[in-house]
Amino acid sequence: xxRRNTFSVGLMMGVSLLVLSACxxxxxxxxxxxxxxxxxxxxxxxxxxxxxxxxEARAQHAAVAxxxxxxxxxxxxxxxDKCEKAPYKTTSGGSVFMPLMxxxxxxxxxxxxxxxxxxxxxxxxxxxxxxxxADNKSAGSTTGRTRVARSATSRPTFKRSLQSRGxxxxxxxxxxxxxx
Amino acid sequence: MLRIPVNERPDLMRIASEHGLEYSAGTxxxxxxxxxxxxxxxxxxxxxxxxxxxxxxDLEAPAEELEGMCMEVVDRAVTTExxxxxxxxxxxxxxxxxxxxxxxxxxxxxxxxxxxxxxxxAKLLEYNADTPTALxxxxxxxxxxxxxxxxxxxxxxGGDQLNDVHESIVxxxxxxxxxxxxxxxxxxxxxxxxxxxxxxxECAQEAGxxxxxxxxxxxxxxDHGQLTDLEDRAIRTLFKLYPWxxxxxxxFGAEVPNCGARFIEPPWKAILSNKGLMPLLWGMFENHPNLxxxxxxxxxxAAELIDTGSYVRKPMLSRQGANIxxxxxxxxxxxxxxxxxxxxxxxxxxxxxxxxxxxxPLVGCWLVASKAVGLCIREDKTLVTGKDSRxxxxxxxx
Numbered sequence: 001x002x003r004r005n006t007f008s009v010g011l012m013m014g015v016s017l018l019v020l021s022a023c024x025x026x027x028x029x030x031x032x033x034x035x036x037x038x039x040x041x042x043x044x045x046x047x048x049x050x051x052x053x054x055x056e057a058r059a060q061h062a063a064v065a066x067x068x069x070x071x072x073x074x075x076x077x078x079x080x081d082k083c084e085k086a087p088y089k090t091t092s093g094g095s096v097f098m099p100l101m102x103x104x105x106x107x108x109x110x111x112x113x114x115x116x117x118x119x120x121x122x123x124x125x126x127x128x129x130x131x132x133x134a135d136n137k138s139a140g141s142t143t144g145r146t147r148v149a150r151s152a153t154s155r156p157t158f159k160r161s162l163q164s165r166g167x168x169x170x171x172x173x174x175x176x177x178x179x180x
Numbered sequence: 181m182l183r184i185p186v187n188e189r190p191d192l193m194r195i196a197s198e199h200g201l202e203y204s205a206g207t208x209x210x211x212x213x214x215x216x217x218x219x220x221x222x223x224x225x226x227x228x229x230x231x232x233x234x235x236x237x238d239l240e241a242p243a244e245e246l247e248g249m250c251m252e253v254v255d256r257a258v259t260t261e262x263x264x265x266x267x268x269x270x271x272x273x274x275x276x277x278x279x280x281x282x283x284x285x286x287x288x289x290x291x292x293x294x295x296x297x298x299x300x301x302a303k304l305l306e307y308n309a310d311t312p313t314a315l316x317x318x319x320x321x322x323x324x325x326x327x328x329x330x331x332x333x334x335x336x337x338g339g340d341q342l343n344d345v346h347e348s349i350v351x352x353x354x355x356x357x358x359x360x361x362x363x364x365x366x367x368x369x370x371x372x373x374x375x376x377x378x379x380x381x382e383c384a385q386e387a388g389x390x391x392x393x394x395x396x397x398x399x400x401x402x403d404h405g406q407l408t409d410l411e412d413r414a415i416r417t418l419f420k421l422y423p424w425x426x427x428x429x430x431x432f433g434a435e436v437p438n439c440g441a442r443f444i445e446p447p448w449k450a451i452l453s454n455k456g457l458m459p460l461l462w463g464m465f466e467n468h469p470n471l472x473x474x475x476x477x478x479x480x481x482a483a484e485l486i487d488t489g490s491y492v493r494k495p496m497l498s499r500q501g502a503n504i505x506x507x508x509x510x511x512x513x514x515x516x517x518x519x520x521x522x523x524x525x526x527x528x529x530x531x532x533x534x535x536x537x538x539x540x541p542l543v544g545c546w547l548v549a550s551k552a553v554g555l556c557i558r559e560d561k562t563l564v565t566g567k568d569s570r571x572x573x574x575x576x577x578x
Contacts, residue, residue: 062272063405063438087272088434096431158405158435165408167432168422169397172367175519177567178422179313179372180306180453180499 027147031106032121032131032139039106042144049106053118057104061120062087064134064156065098074099079125089170103131105139105153116153134159181298182229183536183572187334189325192219199321200375222317223570224325227335228541228557230298231578235342235555238302242470243292243545243552246304246461249468250452251550253460254281257451266476267456268496268524270428276437277447285446286356287550289315289349290453293565294470294543297534301469302543304461305528306494310445310453311423313372313500316379317571318546318556319345325573340576345546345554346383352549353387356444358417361390363409366421368395377421384419396422401432407439415441424450425497455496455526472529482527490530495523501566506530514563533563540565541572 033039039050067086068074074083078099086096103121121131121139131139134156139148172178189195196203202220230239257263258278261271269277291312296302323343329335364381366373381391392409399407399415406414418441420427427433428450436443451457458474465471475482477493485491489510495503495518502518508530533540539559546554560569 059438062434086434087270088431089429158403164402165400166397167401167435168365168399168427168430169367169395170430171426172369172396172422175426175499176367177313177370177373177500178311178367178426179376180308180311180423 025149025151028150028153029145029147030139030153031145032103032143032148033106034103034143038143044145045106053106054104056107057118057120058101060117060134060156061101062098063158064120065101065122065159066134066136067159068097069094071097073097075125077124078122079128082123082125088167103143105131105133105148117155119156181234181296181534183226183539183541184229185226186224186329188218188224189328189332189334192224193217195219199316201321221314221570222321223559223572224329226537226572228536228572228574229578230574230576232340232576234298235576238296238298239294239543239545239555240342240552242302243294243547244550246292246307246470247547247550247552249461249465250307250309250457253457253464254448254451256464257460258282258448263460264451266460267451267454268425269450269454272434273428273437273447273450277450280443280446281448285442285448286444287446287449288352288356288444289546289548290445290449291315291556292545292547294545295531295533296543303472303531304458304470305472305542306455307452307457308544309457310449311421312544312546313376314544314556314558314571315345315376315546318343318544318554319349320379322556322571322573326575335575336577338577341574342553342555342576345548348548348551348553349380349383350386353384353389355549358384358389358442360416361392361413362417362419362444363415364391364393364419364421365396365399368397373421377419380419380421391419396420399432401435401439405435405438405440407432407435407441415439417442417444419444423497423499424453455494455498456524458528459526472531474526474528477525477527485527485529492528492530493525494528495520495525497523501560501564501569504564506563508532516562516564516566533565542569 036050036054039045040047071083074097082100083097084100086098099122101120102123105119105121107116107118119133124132129141133139133152137152139152140146193203196219258281264274290309292307293305294302295305326341330337362384364377366377384391394409398410402408408414459476461471462474473485490508493505498518498520501516503520504516506514533542540563541557541559542565544556545552555574557572557574558565558569559572
């Protein structure tokens with residue numbers, strides 16, 4: 001089953017849901033940046049948090065970004081030159097692809113407590129001006145301080161690779177004993 | 181250092197089956213003149229004898245000194261990207277490895293392979309720091325041989341063995357701070373690996389750790405990015421008899437830095453279990469008496485070493501003697517097969533293993549919690565110790 005079709009359908013649904021939910025879903029304040037530099041240039045940002053938030057988002061990127069078996073499938077959803085190799089292989093030794101991280105949403109402090117983590121953002125081919133979370137929630141198109149649907153701020157789920165078991169063992173089958 | 185022929189214990193077949201070791205025709209030694217029935221990978225038709233001074237000064241102390249030097253290599257490697265790149269460790273794991281080192285994740289064991297003839301200083305050939313073999317033969321089987329042969333008078337009384345391996349491992353487990361169940365995993369299809377792992381599991385149990393066993397390929401991944409067992413329980417501690425370089429190259433490897441499980445051996449061991457360690461050690465401790473010169477193959481100094489006509493060429497990640505080439509006086513003296521020919525290689529100075537009765541013994545020094553606590557000698561008919569080598573027991577006397 002080609003992932004591309006699943007994702008494309010998801011995108012379309014996401015857009016239409018957005019039209020409805022914009023009226024109904026509560027919004028929360030957050031900050032979105034394309035880069036650490038852009039964050040630091042914003043007079044309203046807390047400079048010390050620009051880099052740490054970026055790193056936190058970046059650390060999740062490989063785990064939460066949608067995964068594809070071919071670069072073509074990924075580019076169909078995210079655009080030409082907007083995909084990269086995910087840092088692992090399938091059990092049959094094939095590559096895995098994911099969209100490039102195009103920005104990040106800052107984690108927020110509410111009442112002095114960290115209430116949400118930073119997360120990576122992406123741009124789809126069909127709506128390249130909009131930031132989307134790894135769970136395909138729209139985060140709007142504004143950088144800097146902005147308001148997004150509350151559901152867009154929830155921690156993105158881990159996108160397991162193409163299998164959920166058996167992701168170890170391929171080298172053992174190839175080389176035999178682990179002993180040295 | 182002497183190689184002393186000795187009678188085998190009677191009824192080796194029964195002894196082998198008690199320990200779950202393979203016994204068959206043609207794999208043992210029978211007599212010292214030819215192959216006969218025996219235990220696979222074991223030869224008790226002779227033993228090596230060392231003096232206490234040789235053990236303490238030529239093996240134990242240098243092994244611990246080398247261990248300290250290795251820790252310095254790790255310390256430098258975790259903050260030097262070019263070193264991690266040299267070792268072919270994927271960038272995705274650099275922060276993970278550095279963090280495991282900085283937070284002091286503990287190592288359990290490893291085996292240093294040394295060329296030693298009883299006279300000159302022992303030379304480190306490589307460090308099997310992640311998945312060392314011959315643990316059971318060393319810790320249990322060799323010790324039992326010593327006790328029984330001493331009692332039977334086959335070996336003179338009053339001797340000893342450098343062999344505290346079992347007790348040291350059991351003592352080390354509680355210090356690892358394992359909470360809850362520790363999962364033990366290996367490649368299920370390899371009997372030897374399974375046997376070694378089961379022994380380690382028993383040691384952990386003896387130390388009061390709750391354990392369970394599964395095959396590496398049975399490990400799953402849940403939606404929270406945690407590794408899971410066959411009952412979908414999250415794995416919190418994984419004792420793996422499976423090399424880090426394989427894990428890092430496999431599909432679930434990418435998830436390991438975020439999976440929340442603690443690994444034994446810890447990730448920073450990947451820096452030591454790589455033969456690239458040898459050029460790194462030489463680079464930091466050039467001319468140390470227990471080191472041989474070593475360079476990465478593309479280092480200009482490697483070409484100079486090759487020009488001397490005597491050197492060894494090894495893949496950085498080969499195991500069990502595969503893909504090794506020994507050149508001596510301009511002639512290729514020995515070349516072994518294997519699946520690692522595509523690896524990056526190192527060039528190391530050649531020092532022949534000593535020869536005793538047509539056999540070449542490699543001295544393996546076991547370190548547990550970074551202390552030298554055991555010795556195993558593996559003999560081969562060639563200069564490269566490999567799958568067909570046999571463990572030969574040792575005694576300390578004099």
